[in-house]
Amino acid sequence: xxxxxxxxxxxxxxxxxxxxxxxxxxxxxxxxxxxxxxxxxxxxxxxxxxxxxxxxxxxxxxxxxxxxxxxxxxxxxxxxxxxxxxxxxxxxxxxxxxxxxxxxxxxxxxxxxxxxxxxxxxxxxxxxxxxxxxxxxxxxxxxxxxxxxxxxxxxxxxxxxxxxxxxxxxxxxxxxxxxxxxxxxxxxxxxxxxxxxxxxxxxxxxxxxxxxxxxxxxxxxxxxxxxxxxxxxxxxxxxxxxxxxxxxxxxxxxxxxxxxxxxxxxxxxxxxxxxxxxxxxx
Numbered sequence: 001x002x003x004x005x006x007x008x009x010x011x012x013x014x015x016x017x018x019x020x021x022x023x024x025x026x027x028x029x030x031x032x033x034x035x036x037x038x039x040x041x042x043x044x045x046x047x048x049x050x051x052x053x054x055x056x057x058x059x060x061x062x063x064x065x066x067x068x069x070x071x072x073x074x075x076x077x078x079x080x081x082x083x084x085x086x087x088x089x090x091x092x093x094x095x096x097x098x099x100x101x102x103x104x105x106x107x108x109x110x111x112x113x114x115x116x117x118x119x120x121x122x123x124x125x126x127x128x129x130x131x132x133x134x135x136x137x138x139x140x141x142x143x144x145x146x147x148x149x150x151x152x153x154x155x156x157x158x159x160x161x162x163x164x165x166x167x168x169x170x171x172x173x174x175x176x177x178x179x180x181x182x183x184x185x186x187x188x189x190x191x192x193x194x195x196x197x198x199x200x201x202x203x204x205x206x207x208x209x210x211x212x213x214x215x216x217x218x219x220x221x222x223x224x225x226x227x228x229x230x231x232x233x234x235x236x237x238x239x240x241x242x243x244x245x246x247x248x249x250x251x252x253x254x255x256x257x258x259x260x261x262x263x264x265x266x267x268x269x270x271x272x273x274x275x276x277x278x279x280x281x282x
Contacts, residue, residue, distance in 0.1 A: 007264045008032055010221035014250070014260070014275070017243040022252035029254045030261045048226060053079045057223055058202035058210065062087060063178040064231035066097040073230060075108035082202070085117050085146040086177060092116055095149050097179065123147050129160040132170040141169035145177060158184050176201040207234045208241035217274040218264050245272060249279030256282035 011032060015023040027034065053076055062077050066087070071094075077083055078091045090097070092113040094104035107113075120143040122131035128147055135141035148157060157174065158181070160166065166174075171188040174180050175198055185198070204210050207227075214220050227235025250256045260278035267274050 007218055007261065009225040010218045010264050011257070011261050013221045013225040014242070014246050014271075015257075017239060017246045018250070018252065026252070026254055026257045030258055032261070049076050052076070052223070052226060052230075054081055055219070055223070056082050058082075058178075058204055058214065059084065059087075059176075060178040060202060060204040060206075061210065061223060061231075063097065064207065064234040066091070067099070068231060068233065069096045069098040069101065069105055071106045071108050074105070075110050076230075078108075078111050084177075085143075086148065089116055089146060090149045093149065101151075117146075120144055120147065128153060128156060132157070132160070132166055132174075135167065135169050135173070138169050138173065141167070141173035144170065145173035148174065148177070154179075154181055154184065158187075161187060176203060178203050207231075207238035211238035211241050212272050213270055215270040215273075216268050217271040218267065221264075221271055242271060242275070245275050249275050253279075253282060258282075 011030070015026060015032070024034075026032075057080075059082060062080060062083055065073050065077050074091045078088055092107060092111050092115075094107045096102070096105055120131060120140075122134045122140065122144060125131075126134055128144070131144035131147065132141065135144050148154060157166075161171075161184070165171075175185050175188045175194075180203075189195070204214075207224075210220060211224060224235060224238050227238065250260065256279050259282045260274065263274060263278055263281075267277070269277070
């Protein structure tokens with residue numbers, strides 16, 4: 001088992017949640033090498049990060065990366081298969097996403113603004129709110145919603161909806177934006193079917209939700225294994241959600257970890273189910 005393989009990264013992430021001496025012993029038992037030291041985005045750009053950009057993830061995961069306000073990381077989000085038009089527009093314009101923005105970000109030279117999709121015609125004719133009100137299809141509404149970039153844009157949309165509720169297509173197109181302010185999304189809908197559809201669209205409550213409820217486990221854990229590089233401010237929430245489970249069901253038991261290493265590649269459930277299953281089998 002290699003550390004940089006999907007299964008190796010998945011097991012390695014979980015081993016990081018137990019006592020370091022136990023983890024070292026178990027690594028030797030299952031043939032997993034010691035983890036590499038901390039690397040910069042430039043160091044990992046030709047390996048893990050390129051692979052990451054080709055792997056679909058919920059859009060909220062990309063938002064967690066953007067919240068770091070790191071131009072080097074932003075260029076990888078810009079290339080990602082799951083990045084939507086709005087994200088690419090924002091990255092190309094240096095829009096910050098962090099909790100305490102200090103102004104426009106530097107834009108990496110690899111991000112070319114001319115590669116942006118064209119500005120929607122309705123936006124040019126009617127402005128932001130007008131384009132959202134004119135959207136008579138989901139496609140038109142999503143095109144208009146892709147022009148909501150700055151925090152000031154979200155305030156404008158909130159005020160417009162408060163003045164006169166936006167049409168259904170516009171509300172849905174805005175709701176499935178991972179950066180839609182929670183209070184605005186709550187105005188658009190709170191019933192169970194609505195929130196379920198929003199989550200299916202890739203909008204998550206946070207990293208703990210991703211770590212415990214999404215699958216397959218090998219995929220999710222591989223992404224989380226890169227969390228210290230991609231979204232260091234957020235990955236701790238995922239670790240905290242899984243740590244008690246890992247310690248209770250696997251702990252320092254070599255047999256349980258050996259079973260987990262055998263299961264992880266073909267297991268279709270989430271990480272919680274993987275850990276519980278491995279512990280029960282052992």
